[in-house]
Amino acid sequence: MRKKLHRKDLLGLEDISAEEIELILNTAVSLKEISERPIKKVPTLRGKTIVNLFLEPSTRTSSSFDLAAKRLSADTVTVSSSSSSILKGETLLDTARNLEAMRIDAAVVRHSSAGAAHFLAQRLKASVINAGDGSHEHPTQGLLDMLTIREKLKRLENINVLIVGDIAHSRVARSNIFGLKKMGANVSICAPPTFIPYYIERLGVKIFYNLNEALPHADVINVLRIQLERQGKELFPSIREYKELYRITKDRLQLAKSDVLIMHPGPINRGVELDPDVADGISSVILEQVTNGLAIRMAILYLLITHK
Helix, strand or coil, X not given: CCCCCCCCCECCCCCCCHHHHXXXXXXXXXXXXXXXXXXXXXXXXXXXXXXXXXXXXXXXXXXXXXXHHHHCCCEEEEEECCCCHHHHCCCHHXXXXXXXXXXXXXXXXXXXXXXXXXXXXXXXXXXXXXXXXXXXXXHHHHHHHHHHHHHHHCCCCCCEEEEECCCCCCHHHHHHHHHHHHCCCEEEEECCHHHCCCCHHHHCCEEECCHHXXXXXXXXXXXXXXXXXXXXXXXXXXXXXXXXXXXXXCCHHHHCCCCCXXXXXXXXXXXXXXXXXXXXXXXXXXXXXXXXHHHHHHHHXXXXXXXX
């Protein structure tokens, strides 16, 4: 079994191996118990400095990375979109040079442009972790989703995962598809035609347009948020019509397996993608995803920074 990540950065799951994914998941499991201790901190990254460069709004991912670093005793600095010098005209290249001059150990980057994390990784000696770049990838979300599935179902191989919603604009969907396929899972998607990118079949997924037809096959249903902020225009007639055709309701869930898992990367548009009684019901593992997100981000920071 591989003991190290032989890479400087984590930029996506498209170019990562199944063996590396397994290492990250197993490391997260071993670090998860730290959060259950009375004193939730270990000295593993003492003296290391991590910059959280969030140039796109974020609450869950930003706070999760910040807390993960602090659980490992790293020093952290958070740069948000509202406080960044980019608002004053500084380029991303200038930002990279300034970060390098501060001799940081890692930069966690969220940016509205696809490829921003790759751009910084090519110019920094420090490790770069992609926390979401436009509609491209969100690798730690994909990893925490896989950890949650494996924790609940004891495996990833031959699990049937259905992703429902705005596939075209979802970096979460891409990272999940790349990661799950490498781990032997079967992935299907269900959405209106305008929410399905033209290239998606090349990724080896099955396409459904009718949610009622897709539900009976799924062991896991990962429900995505409608991302109106990333659409140049609305790609469906109305929220009301979307709700009617693609919302996961308690009645519709009767079509699925009795032990199906309901997942959502957040934030949830309650009553649009998921009914509240489903989001908070016995099938939901949404809060477990949050817990596992912290463990995954601790694992990534540990593996990239300590094994250089």
